[in-house]
Amino acid sequence: MSARAWLGAAALILVLLALARPLDHDESQYVAAAVLTAHGNLPYRDFAYLQVPLQPMLFAPLAWLLGDWAWPGLRVVNALLGTAAIAFVYRAAREGGAAAGPALLGAGLFACTDILLFSIGTARNDALPVALLAAALPLVIRTANDRGTCWSALLAGALLAAAAAAKISYALPAAAYGIYVLFDRRHRPLWVAAGSLPIILFVAASFSWNPHGFMFGVFEFPAFAPGDYYRDRPWKMSWLAKLLDTLKFLALGPALIGLLLTSRVRWRGKWGRARSGRAIDWMLWAGIIAALLPFPTWRQYLLPILPPLFVRLAIGWHASPPGRRTRIALVVFACAGLAPSVEALARAVLGVPMIEAIRQGKAIRAAMDTGAVTGPVATLSPQFLPATGRLPDTRFATGPFYFRSRHLLGLKIEAVDRFISRDTLAAHFARPPAAILIGGESKWTSGDAVLDQALEDWAKRNGWRSIPVTGGRFRLYIPPSLHSP
Structure with missing residues (x-):
């Protein structure tokens, strides 16, 4: 050859x-x-x-x-x-x-x-x-x-x-x-x-x-x-x-x-x-x-x-x-x-991971359409968002990697440099995203579900409404002020 x-x-x-x-x-x-x-x-x-x-x-x-x-x-x-x-x-x-x-x-x-x-x-x-x-x-x-x-x-x-x-x-x-x-x-x-x-x-x-x-x-x-x-x-x-x-x-x-x-x-x-x-x-x-x-x-x-x-x-x-x-x-x-x-x-042979990711992306897109989500999305898994036609909230551009850190930067510097951590989540979410996507940071992506849980807990505490996502891996939350069409 x-x-x-x-x-x-x-x-x-x-x-x-x-x-x-x-x-x-x-x-x-x-x-x-x-x-x-x-x-x-x-x-x-x-x-x-x-x-x-x-x-x-x-x-x-x-x-x-x-x-x-x-x-x-x-x-x-x-x-x-x-x-x-x-x-x-x-x-x-x-x-x-x-x-x-x-x-x-x-x-x-x-x-x-x-x-x-x-x-x-x-x-x-x-x-x-x-x-x-x-x-x-x-x-x-x-x-x-x-x-x-x-x-x-x-x-x-x-x-x-x-x-x-x-x-x-x-x-x-x-x-x-x-x-x-x-x-x-x-x-x-x-x-x-x-x-x-x-x-x-x-x-x-x-x-x-x-x-x-x-x-x-x-x-x-x-x-x-x-x-x-x-x-x-x-x-x-x-x-x-x-x-x-x-x-x-x-x-x-x-x-x-x-x-x-x-x-x-x-x-x-x-x-x-x-x-x-x-x-x-x-x-x-x-x-x-x-x-x-x-x-x-x-x-x-x-x-x-x-x-x-x-x-x-x-x-x-x-x-x-x-x-x-x-x-x-x-x-x-x-x-x-x-x-x-x-x-x-x-x-x-049992299931191509990238095909599963594409399938999940389509399901998330449908849920976002149902919830009338048009703005940036907070998620620790922004790699799933291109398939939805939505952009990640820029504060989550590093995925889970800065979010999981503790006390590396002060609150004011985080705001200027567009970082967000789980310890400062409540402070930075005074300007909330258009939606919160949960489920992509877990064992099936070599991630840590505890980090996603921190985001989900904030959404539940603040009365955000859950939108069903087909497939069972993801949960989508939208602000309580938004209503389904």
Whole structure:
């Protein structure tokens, strides 16, 4: 099978997996951000966003075009971005002198990691930055082989800066390459810097929309929210838990054995001098540091490690193919990496989660039509709202993630930055939403039903009227002043 046919088959499988994978409350803020931006809102200024700002700006036109289908559509987009990342790993290995066989092996093993498959199977913010990082690697390698141009250096700088502007953890591999080019002038540091400049200016502009909201969402919330959330489970924030989680996630696929093998790989063949591969090494080590910095560790945090790792292995295997025992170990670990996705596909035989989400969306829309709901909706599950034709209340744009926190911000700052927590719900609901939607933050979306209960309790205490929603998973509440037609 040719590389193109192999990648085409991979794209089809990844799209099917994206539709079959269980629903995840992690998707809430990313779908909400894309949809709100599509309707003219800006991150930090008009709604809270707990990441760097590039993804909602790039995905807003897609969310506008997809309309009611924004949530499943964004899952498909992420699956295609994951396919692109796999293709760029293959292309980078080929640029480094690997034959088609080793290059396909490296790309295939990358595709068999649960880290990648989970990250690109949901509407999160992982697929875009890993695709941008992987797209930069062929350009970096081409320059290392003395075949780069000013334009390739310009594009490499833009891609790496864009990856960092889509997810902050990718700033470390990007910075590592930026530092490396200062020592290896073949990489044209001025052109790399020029490529990154427009992205830096964009991020600076987004900072100006609301400096405090930007700093809190990008830096402070990731630093303090985990400790706040796990305060009754401090072991989750320990180094021992980090070690066990890291090993577990790496072992679900060939990443763990790849890291063990990479020290044995030497830059040979078309790489010429040993220093030719050092840029990839710098990015790999920076990715490892970026993965280990946050507490606790989740599988998607390890994603920046994988593209440079499998490119490096593929190039090394061209000169020294893996032995029989190594190949057996790689197959075993690859099967382990595929197992969670195979399980998701098997479960989808009984019911495709995304089809269920679409069905629920239609039921919610009918209930909102019955209740004459036209304004923004308060819900911890804003990913369900595109199918209803309604927008989320901007104070709930982060889904459950700020709502579940305690005492991270004062009441006045919450009002300015458009945050709301369960402790300050009553104070902020002096300006109530048009409706309250309950039911999407629960076990069936990997969520916590206690958080939804806090919203429902407020609605009941204040006499809001319940509108039936077909299917039994959701409850819709409207203000007592509204009457059914």
